[in-house]
Amino acid sequence: MAAGEALDIDAAKKRLALALRPRIALVALTSCALQFPGNAEDRIAVSDRVAHADAAGPDAEAWSASTVARVTALDNDPEIRALRQRLFDVGVKSAFEGSHDADGLWTSLVLRCPRERLAALETLAADDAAIPPVARDEASSKFVIYILRNHHQEWQENRSKLPDVGDSPYTPSEEWDLLVGT
Template identity: 75%
Template sequence: MASDDAGNIGAAKQRLALALRPRIALIGLTSCALAFPGDAEDRIAVTDRLPHADAAGPGAEAWSAATVALVTALDADPDLRALRQRLFEVGVASAFEGDQDDSGLWTSLVLRCPRTRLAALETLAADDAGIARAERHEVSAQFAIYMLRNHHRDWQANRTKLPDVGESPYTPPEEWNLLVGT
């Protein structure tokens, strides 16, 4: 169950702070655009999953209260608000929403980006990575290949057709290790 203790808020804040970096949001939103053309939307879980069977059980009220406290704390956090605002300025909207699937319920920060704004997000990622304007066309092409080889539904076939360009050119390899396990 989600709780409002400082550790749970801290872990959720750390996960969001990483995911809201332009270079990470770009991968998530581009991946969604590849999977669902016309509907680029990424979801970042902020609460633990609650099984449906427990949703109406005796702990449901406590879970609901803890979720409200967690989302309120994350929404008010000045660092996260600044990261969300930066993305908003290039066309990426975000909002906390309830989520569910067959196995349970949770709350996510949902990022929404019209496909027409992905280029602006990529420009922001390139700015953050310090990529010179003269190199951006080549780097963008490398990013497109990276996405097709790693985040497309036909990634296995694409790996036989497209050259290995390594990791995303916008994300330093050491940052990929930070996302493992979140």
């Protein structure tokens, strides 16, 4: 395996390790559930985008082999498997799938969650955040406001109507500013 491939796998593993945290998956899947009917779904890219012409061109075999090697390595990684299993245990299924748009192709880990299992995912996020049972109803209410203010299609209007509750109550306060300015 070339050094570049190892770095790509490392970068993909870091993305997955972050995205598969219950509190991150909860935000992504709840946001999706608000925007689209049916079951919530999130896609986490694990390979680089390649143009359609390049995917069908002279380097197609090398690109395909590299993608297979990356997905196989990620699928066999014990840390990623453990993170996926935790989500699976509360009803979130995941599978590596090809994705595409008009410009190119890439591979993603796709998370799928029936809407009725989002509450179980929220419970897992609350467990990870060490929120005591007596405070969970309040945390859930804050989470709804956070989602409506930040991830709803009418977020701008919602910001004028709903109080600022900060970041998701399942995100540690020391991490609230990590994504500001990115």
